[in-house]
Amino acid sequence: MNIPRSPRRAAACALLSAAAVAAAGACGGADAGTGTGTGGDGLSGTVRVDGSSTVAPLSTAAAQLFQQHHPGVRITVGTSGTGGGFEKLCNGETDIADASRKITAEEQAHCAEKGVAYGELRIANDGLSVVVSKDNDFADCLTVEQLHRIWEPGSRVDNWNQVDAAFPDVALELFGPGPDSGTFDYFTHAVNGGEGRSRTDYSPSEDDNVTVRGVSGSEGGMGYFGLSYYEENKDELRLLEIDGGNGCVAPTRTTVQNGTYRPLSRPLLIYPSAAALDRREVEAFVEAYVDDSADIARAAQFVPLGPGQEAELRRDLARLREERTP
Amino acid sequence: MIPTAVTSDPPGVPRLAGRGTPLRERFFRLGLRASLAVGVLFLAGLLTYVVVEGWPRLDAKLWTNFPDIIDPSRAGARSAITGTVWVISLTALYCLPTGVLTAVYLEEYADRDRWWNRAIEINIQNLAAVPSIVYGILGLGVISRGLGFGQTVLTASLTLSLLVLPIVIISSREAIRAVPQSIRQASLSLGATRWQTIRRQVLPAAVPGMATGSILALSRAIGEAAPLLLLGGLTFITFNPTGVHSQFTVLPIQIFNWISQSRAEFTALASAAIVVLLVILLLMNSLAIWLRNHFTHRW
Numbered sequence: 001m002n003i004p005r006s007p008r009r010a011a012a013c014a015l016l017s018a019a020a021v022a023a024a025g026a027c028g029g030a031d032a033g034t035g036t037g038t039g040g041d042g043l044s045g046t047v048r049v050d051g052s053s054t055v056a057p058l059s060t061a062a063a064q065l066f067q068q069h070h071p072g073v074r075i076t077v078g079t080s081g082t083g084g085g086f087e088k089l090c091n092g093e094t095d096i097a098d099a100s101r102k103i104t105a106e107e108q109a110h111c112a113e114k115g116v117a118y119g120e121l122r123i124a125n126d127g128l129s130v131v132v133s134k135d136n137d138f139a140d141c142l143t144v145e146q147l148h149r150i151w152e153p154g155s156r157v158d159n160w161n162q163v164d165a166a167f168p169d170v171a172l173e174l175f176g177p178g179p180d181s182g183t184f185d186y187f188t189h190a191v192n193g194g195e196g197r198s199r200t201d202y203s204p205s206e207d208d209n210v211t212v213r214g215v216s217g218s219e220g221g222m223g224y225f226g227l228s229y230y231e232e233n234k235d236e237l238r239l240l241e242i243d244g245g246n247g248c249v250a251p252t253r254t255t256v257q258n259g260t261y262r263p264l265s266r267p268l269l270i271y272p273s274a275a276a277l278d279r280r281e282v283e284a285f286v287e288a289y290v291d292d293s294a295d296i297a298r299a300a301q302f303v304p305l306g307p308g309q310e311a312e313l314r315r316d317l318a319r320l321r322e323e324r325t326p
Numbered sequence: 327m328i329p330t331a332v333t334s335d336p337p338g339v340p341r342l343a344g345r346g347t348p349l350r351e352r353f354f355r356l357g358l359r360a361s362l363a364v365g366v367l368f369l370a371g372l373l374t375y376v377v378v379e380g381w382p383r384l385d386a387k388l389w390t391n392f393p394d395i396i397d398p399s400r401a402g403a404r405s406a407i408t409g410t411v412w413v414i415s416l417t418a419l420y421c422l423p424t425g426v427l428t429a430v431y432l433e434e435y436a437d438r439d440r441w442w443n444r445a446i447e448i449n450i451q452n453l454a455a456v457p458s459i460v461y462g463i464l465g466l467g468v469i470s471r472g473l474g475f476g477q478t479v480l481t482a483s484l485t486l487s488l489l490v491l492p493i494v495i496i497s498s499r500e501a502i503r504a505v506p507q508s509i510r511q512a513s514l515s516l517g518a519t520r521w522q523t524i525r526r527q528v529l530p531a532a533v534p535g536m537a538t539g540s541i542l543a544l545s546r547a548i549g550e551a552a553p554l555l556l557l558g559g560l561t562f563i564t565f566n567p568t569g570v571h572s573q574f575t576v577l578p579i580q581i582f583n584w585i586s587q588s589r590a591e592f593t594a595l596a597s598a599a600i601v602v603l604l605v606i607l608l609l610m611n612s613l614a615i616w617l618r619n620h621f622t623h624r625w
Contacts, residue, residue, distance in 0.1 A: 050558065053586070060562040067564060076573050077562035079451075080555060081581070088558070093477065182434075207586045209593070230383040298394045 019099055043070045045281040051085020051098030054183065054226065055268050057300035059098050062289045065296065069288075082185075083107070086271070090116045095276035097287070100126065100186060116314040122313060123289060124304060126299040127227040127256035127298055128187055128264040130216035131212075131237040135219040138167050140243040141248035144263060147191045150174070152224070153294040155199045160264065174202035175214040175223035182253045183208075187224055189231035212236060212249045224264075226250050228301035257306035274324060291316050373604070380597030388598050392564040393580065398591035403599045406568040406580035409479070410548060410606065413576055416483035417490070417547050418490055424487070425494025425530075429536075432495070433502040434524055454492035461489040462553025477558030480570040485553055490543035497539020501532040525563055534618035541614035545607055551578035577603045 049059045056079045063075035077098075080088065085097035090111040103111075103120070111118065130147065132139055139160065150157050150172070159174040160167040177184045180197060184204075189195045199256065203214055208225040215221035216236035230239055230251075241248035244262035255261035270289065287297065292312055297304035305313060377384075391402025428450075436443040465485030475481045505528050513523040551559075560575045561583040567574045577599055584596035 045572075053561075057395055057562060057587075060393075064394065064396055064564075075562075076560045076564055078555075078558050078560045080558065082555075091471070209586070236431060292397070 018189055019275035042072070043263060043281050044072035045279060045286055046074045046076065047096065047276075047282050047285050048076055048078075048094040049096045049098060049270075050080055050088050050094045051096075051271075052082040052100040052101040054126065055082075055098035055270070057097070058268060058296055058302060059270070059289075061296045061299040062285070062292065065292055065299075066285050066288045070284065073285065075285065086111070088240050089118060089271060090114050092116060092273075093273075095273055095279075095282050097271040097273075099271060100183075100266065101189075102267075102269065103271065105166075109305065118271045119274065119277070119316070119323075121270050121272070121286070121290065121320075122267045122305070122318050123270055123293050124268045124302040125256050125301075125306075125309075126268050126302055127251040127261055128183065128190075128224055128266070129227045129230040129251050130222065130224045130240045130242060130264070131215055131230055132240060133215055133221045134218070134221055134236065134238055136170075136221075136238060138170075139163075141243055144191060144245070145242040148240070151188070151198055152192050153197050153199055160161075170220040173214070173218045173221045174199075175211040175221060176202055176204060177211070177225065185223060186266050187264070190266075196258070221247040226305065227256065231301070231326065253303050256303045257309070265303075272320075274320075277320070277324060287317070290314065376597045376600045376604075379469040380594055380599070383591075383594045383598035384601060388595075388602065393562055394522070395587075396571060398587075398595060401592075401595055403577065403580050403595075403602065404574050405563045405566055405597065406577045407563045407602060407606075409563075409574040410576045410603070412479050412572075413482045413486065413554075413574065414544060414548050414606075414610075416479065416570065417539070418544055420483060421487035421494055421543070423493050425540075426498050426536060427490050427545075428491075428495045429498035429502055430524060430529075433499050434520070434528070450492050450495055454496060458489055458550055459552045459556065461485055462556035464488070465553060465557050475574025476571070477573060478571045479567050479574045481557055482554055482559065482574060482576070483570075486547040486550060489550065489553065490547045492601050493543040493546065494540055497542065498536045500531070501539065504535060504567050505531045526612060530621060533621040537614045537617040537621075541611055544610060548576075548603070548607060548610075549578055551576070555579060555582075577606075 047063075049063070056077055058079045063077060067073060067075060078085075078088075078094075079098075082097075082099045082101055085094070085099060086103055086107040087110070088094045089097040090107070091114065097118070103118075130142065142163070149155060149173075150163060157163060158172050160170045160172055163172070174197075176187070179198075184198070185195045188198045192198060203211075205211055205214075208229045211223040211225055212229065212233045215223040216233070230237060239250060241250045242261065242264055243249070244264075246260070246262075249255050249261045250263065251261045256265040259265060270286075272282065272286050275287065293310070294304040295314065331453065379570055387400065387402045389402060389404055389407055391400055391406050393406075394401035432443070432447065436446075438444065465481055465488070469475055469484050470477060470481045475484070509527050509531065513527045514520070518526070554576055558573075559579045560573060561579060563575050564575060581596045581599045581603070584592040584599065586592075
């Protein structure tokens with residue numbers, strides 16, 4: 001399978017297609033010139049993607065860009081959670097699993113038992129941001145240790161002066177995602193050393209917008225969610241720097257990409273099933289996903305891969321291809 | 327004093343005229359009005375909110391376009407609207423006959439002295455209180471994987487049918503019970519068989535009550551997102567269902583998905599989709615009201 005043309009150009013063409021028909025025509029012309037195949041390039045079939053709701057916007061954007069060039073291919077994206085996505089992948093019900101964490105040993109065993117082989121591709125980065133209200137003018141940086149004391153199970157910290165003696169007497173109000181969310185799993189894993197280990201007396205919501213409103217409306221409010229949600233709501237919130245042992249680091253695209261914002265940056269992954277990759281439409285979709293990963297990440301408001309990560313992604317895809325053609 | 331009190335009553339209602347209105351009665355009426363106001367004001371507030379929020383996006387694109395995550399201004403809910411219509415129509419097709427026939431059996435044929443009939447009744451009442459996510463798990467395990475129907479319109483409508491079946495049964499039983507016993511006796515005494523009595527007298531008379539109950543049941547089904555998410559209802563799909571074995575999404579899933587996006591345009595889109603969902607619900611309700619008026623008998 002060859003890549004028809006510069007991925008940048010393909011994506012730019014797709015993104016610019018305000019008038020979908022006109023743009024499809026223009027891009028189609030480029031297609032024919034490089035010889036991908038016939039007219040609408042003949043690809044057809046269905047690609048089923050399911051899994052993490054965090055990764056779903058990436059897969060959705062990828063699907064949308066892909067379908068503009070391959071109208072015959074139907075791509076569906078579901079959000080039954082990272083765990084649910086792996087379960088469906090291993091049951092042979094889907095072709096690609098979206099995941100906001102790596103597959104666990106238990107899930108690997110389940111897949112092996114069903115005889116389903118799969119690849120693992122890192123397609124973007126996600127940074128978690130810890131935010132406070134605009135009215136909070138005393139906290140700039142917290143250590144992971146302080147975060148842990150606030151969020152550990154059974155924590156009794158309910159005032160900022162318990163977090164740091166230098167902070168004033170302001171009641172601490174906590175907001176965050178509910179326990180079904182991948183963000184919750186990731187934060188509790190990174191901060192409390194175990195997925196799901198968290199105090200329970202905070203205001204949980206699966207909707208990050210609720211967290212934004214809660215934190216911005218309370219002087220002592222604190223919450224956490226993906227960096228993109230902070231960027232959407234810059235005017236209402238203040239971002240905290242995090243000290244993961246090497247000094248205070250603010251989450252930015254750069255620090256999330258190069259991994260210096262620790263421990264609250266994470267990989268976003270897709271797991272295509274090997275059997276599905278034998279189908280041309282799935283293979284073409286995964287290749288387009290990898291080639292356009294930067295544009296897709298931008299469209300879905302995640303942090304794109306850095307140059308080193310991008311090279312690694314291409315190596316992983318190449319290896320996956322080799323494994324399948326012995 | 328007394329004349330004004332009398333004219334304030336609806337005509338034809340006999341009233342025992344006393345001296346003034348007792349304080350207790352005034353409080354009682356105040357309580358009635360306050361309770362009514364809670365429901366009506368809340369609904370009015372909710373409607374105003376979603377219409378105002380969704381107004382910028384209540385355009386033709388909402389039902390002609392498919393979801394679009396890159397450009398919210400071009401996104402629509404076409405696949406969700408057609409999916410909802412498919413799933414709800416099939417749900418009605420599966421659960422209404424089953425529910426009505428079960429109700430007929432329980433009311434007209436079942437011998438209440440037998441323990442198993444009482445056990446069935448208790449079970450049905452308990453089933454009505456089971457959380458919908460449990461039906462989602464059942465649908466995924468038994469219908470989707472066990473029967474091998476997969477993540478399809480068929481699985482979704484069968485699961486929703488199971489979910490609302492108890493409501494249909496209970497309301498249909500109430501409607502059948504409300505048909506006066508004298509009607510049955512008259513029919514039987516004229517030589518009609520039991521089947522003819524049920525077919526020609528009891529069921530037509532019970533249609534209004536059944537229609538009301540069924541619409542309540544389907545209204546619940548149309549708003550469900552949780553069990554369908556579990557069954558593999560999709561958040562991104564750019565084609566309409568083509569049959570019962572097609573993949574699908576429904577409006578509540580689409581709304582849930584849009585609301586949890588960070589961009590404000592998607593929130594407006596979600597409100598607009600809520601308005602569409604309410605309109606579909608209203609159309610269904612109108613149909614039920616028409617049915618009720620059409621079939622209402624006076625004895």
